[in-house]
Amino acid sequence: MSVDFDEVRASGLGRHFGRRRxxxxxxxxxxxxxxxxLLGPNGAGKSTLLAIASTLLRPSTGHLQYGAHEASRAGAPxxxxxxxxxHDLQLYPELTxxxxxxxxxxxxxxxxxxxxxxxxLTDARLESRxxxxxxxxxxxxxxRLALERALLHDPRLLLLDEPFTGLDGPxxxxxxxxxxxxxxxxxxxxxxxxxxxxxxxxxxRALVLRDGRLVDDISGRGWRQAYRAALSRES
Amino acid sequence: xxxxxxxxxxxxxxxxxxxxxxxxxxxxxxxxxxxxxFAVALVRxxxxxxxxxxxxxxxxxxxxxxxxxxxTFERERYTDTLRALLLAPAPRAAIYVGKLxxxxxVLLLTELMLVPLVALLFDAALLQxxxxxxxxLVTGTIGFASVGTLFAAMLVRARSRDVLLPVLLYPITIxxxxxxxxxxxxxxxxxxxxxxxxxxxxxxxxxxxxxxTLALWTFDPLMTD
Numbered sequence: 404m405s406v407d408f409d410e411v412r413a414s415g416l417g418r419h420f421g422r423r424r425x426x427x428x429x430x431x432x433x434x435x436x437x438x439x440x441l442l443g444p445n446g447a448g449k450s451t452l453l454a455i456a457s458t459l460l461r462p463s464t465g466h467l468q469y470g471a472h473e474a475s476r477a478g479a480p481x482x483x484x485x486x487x488x489x490h491d492l493q494l495y496p497e498l499t500x501x502x503x504x505x506x507x508x509x510x511x512x513x514x515x516x517x518x519x520x521x522x523x524l525t526d527a528r529l530e531s532r533x534x535x536x537x538x539x540x541x542x543x544x545x546x547r548l549a550l551e552r553a554l555l556h557d558p559r560l561l562l563l564d565e566p567f568t569g570l571d572g573p574x575x576x577x578x579x580x581x582x583x584x585x586x587x588x589x590x591x592x593x594x595x596x597x598x599x600x601x602x603x604x605x606x607x608r609a610l611v612l613r614d615g616r617l618v619d620d621i622s623g624r625g626w627r628q629a630y631r632a633a634l635s636r637e638s
Numbered sequence: 639x640x641x642x643x644x645x646x647x648x649x650x651x652x653x654x655x656x657x658x659x660x661x662x663x664x665x666x667x668x669x670x671x672x673x674x675x676f677a678v679a680l681v682r683x684x685x686x687x688x689x690x691x692x693x694x695x696x697x698x699x700x701x702x703x704x705x706x707x708x709x710t711f712e713r714e715r716y717t718d719t720l721r722a723l724l725l726a727p728a729p730r731a732a733i734y735v736g737k738l739x740x741x742x743x744v745l746l747l748t749e750l751m752l753v754p755l756v757a758l759l760f761d762a763a764l765l766q767x768x769x770x771x772x773x774x775l776v777t778g779t780i781g782f783a784s785v786g787t788l789f790a791a792m793l794v795r796a797r798s799r800d801v802l803l804p805v806l807l808y809p810i811t812i813x814x815x816x817x818x819x820x821x822x823x824x825x826x827x828x829x830x831x832x833x834x835x836x837x838x839x840x841x842x843x844x845x846x847x848x849x850x851t852l853a854l855w856t857f858d859p860l861m862t863d
Contacts, residue, residue, distance in 0.1 A: 459724060461862065483727040491718035497654045509646045510726040512639065552722070 406480040408470025408559060409435035411456065411591060415465035417615075418451050425451040427615045428465070433593060435559070438586045438605050441595040442630055443612035449595035452612070453562050456593060457487055469560070483512070486558030490565040492549035496538035500529050500548050503537060504555065511556035523551035543574035550581065561585060563594040579605045599627050640735075643728040647736025652743060654713070661709045665748050669702035670755060677759035684761065691762030692822035696815050698752055699745065699775075700782065704804050706744050707786040710737055711794040720794060730858040734787060738850075741783040742776075749775050762826045770835045771825055777842035778818040781849060782811050788853040792860050817842050 411433045418426040426448040433439045441449040454460035455467060458474050458481060467474040469481060487493070494503050504520040513519050524533050527547040537545060546566070553561065563582075567575050582605050586592045594605070611619040611633045619633035655661055676694045680687055714720035723733050753771070757764040764771060789806050793799035821838030824831040 457721075457725060459721060459862065479727040479729070482725055485725060487721060487725050489718055489721065493717065493719045493722040495650070495654060495717060495719060497657045498650070502653070506646060506650050507722065507726070510643060510723070510728050512727060556727075 406469065406472050406477050406484055408472060408484070409589070409591075410470055411560060411593075412468040413456075413465065414468075416452070416455060416462045416467065417464035418448075418455060418460065419463050425615050426455070426462075429610075429612070429615075429617045430465075431610055431617065431620060433591055433608075435589045435591050436586050436607075438582055438592040438594065438607050440599075440606040440609040441593065441612060442597070442599055442609050444597055444634070446614075447597075447612040448615040449597070449612055450564055451615075453564050453593065453595050456560070457485055457562050458482060483556060484559040486553035486556070486561045488549055488553045488561070488563045488566055490568045492545050494537050494545060494549055494552065497536065499534050499536055500524065500527075500540070501533045503548065504552060507552050508555045513556055519555060523555055526554075527551045542569045543571060546570060546574060546578065550578070554585075558590070560591045560593065563592070565596055566594055567596060567598065599630055640729050640732045643726075643732035644735035644739065647723070647733050648739040648743075651710070651737065651740035655740070655744065661706050662744055662747060664709075665702045665705050665744060666751060668705055669698045669748055669752055672698045672701055673752060673755055673759065681760065686760050686762075689819070689823040689826070691756050691760035691764065692819045692826055694760065695752060695756045695764075695822060696778070696818040698756075699749060699779070699818070700808070700811070700815055702748050702752075703741075703745055703779070703782050703786060704807065706741050706748075707783070707790045707807070708800060708803055710741055710787065711790045715794050724861055730861055731854040734791065734853060734857040737791070738780075738783055738787045738853075741787055742779050745779045745783060746775070749779070763828075763830075764822065764826050766830045767825050767832060767835065770830075770832065770839065771822070773839045774818060774821045774825070774835065774842065777839055777846055778814055778821075781814040781817075781842055781845045784846060784849045784853055785810050785814075788857060788860070791857065814842065814845060817845070 414430045416426055416429040429452060441452055443449055451460065455462050461475065469477065472481060474481065498506065501520060501524065504523050505516055508516045508519055524530050529544060529548060532544065537548065566578060570578065582592055609621045609630060610617055611621065611630055613634065619629065621629040673694055680690050711720065714723065724730065753764055756762060786807050789803055793802050796802055817838045821835045824834035824838065
């Protein structure tokens with residue numbers, strides 16, 4: 404069974420850990436071509452929402468729908484269409500850049516692994532460092548490699564948790580433009596960040612979360628001001 | 639897909655281990671130290687308590703195994719690669735099998751050093767029936783590691799995982815340790831008791847079948863959430 408979708412729809416999503424409510428009644432939808440920001444202060448529920456979107460965490464309440472497919476039922480074929488990049492970059496420092504990509508490509512069931520890995524190394528601008536251990540890479544180089552690792556299997560939905568953490572100015576700009584291009588290719592991009600300034604030029608839409616609740620859904624220009632207004636309204 | 643994923647994970651774990659030698663060095667050092675301490679405590683004037691060698695060998699394997707198990711998922715947690723593994727469309731049980739094979743490989747390498755040392759320090763005739771001894775060690779190691787790998791995966795997000803792993807692991811793997819000790823003791827007699835050793839090997843094989851099957855069945859649901 405293969406799974407494809409061009410829309411993600413969440414209705415009434417909630418999640419609690421014991422007595423603590425991390426997410427409460429969150430509903431939204433996101434279409435291909437959008438870069439959707441999950442904004443909010445620490446503890447707002449952004450990472451929980453991303454984890455639910457990645458299918459690694461089950462919601463306590465509500466449903467998540469990927470096109471016609473229910474997240475809880477689609478299993479491995481759905482995971483084939485999801486890419487994840489966290490602020491811990493999910494790379495093995497003891498392996499080289501090439502070995503990391505080959506390992507994950509095989510795990511993802513990518514065909515023509517060598518050609519795909521060569522392309523990923525080119526896209527990461529790491530051809531000359533392909534056979535160096537990742538432990539010797541700068542944060543920016545690791546970030547580029549990790550992004551290509553997340554894209555090896557051509558996912559439809561790309562989930563990013565605080566992707567700008569630790570990046571310098573040029574690396575931030577490069578990542579932002581890559582994300583914009585990925586959305587332009589018809590992918591859905593969801594990224595969680597607490598730093599709205601870093602995500603300034605990337606987002607096409609933003610969901611503002613606070614204490615696990617969705618407090619605003621902002622589209623178009625001027626969302627930074629709207630974000631700050633939403634947070635001050637809530638506090 | 640299943641076998642390929644298990645092989646990919648196994649090969650990756652071995653590559654990382656060969657480069658760092660972290661787990662093997664720690665495990666080996668710990669196991670050898672334990673055996674030497676026991677030898678100093680239990681051997682007097684060249685005489686040893688009967689069957690002590692078999693007991694010490696399996697206690698050292700159990701302790702060394704706990705160390706290895708603790709590291710196998712800790713590495714994935716530290717780099718958050720566990721999330722990437724679980725997000726892959728590959729069968730999750732295959733990830734378990736790959737991890738289990740890597741743990742078994744490290745433990746068997748440790749045992750390769752342990753057995754001659756125990757035989758030497760305790761003057762035990764462990765190598766009279768090498769084929770049966772290998773069968774005991776392999777089935778015993780798989781039994782111990784099959785339960786341990788599952789528990790190590792379950793506890794990877796628990797704060798007190800280092801304490802919880804042995805607390806959960808040892809009660810369930812006591813049959814493995816007892817079978818290993820009795821089987822090894824049967825082989826170390828003046829005249830090795832082959833039927834008895836074979837019985838313990840068969841028992842261990844049955845234990846392995848049950849626990850590997852249970853682990854394959856439960857790994858996926860346990861790793862979601």
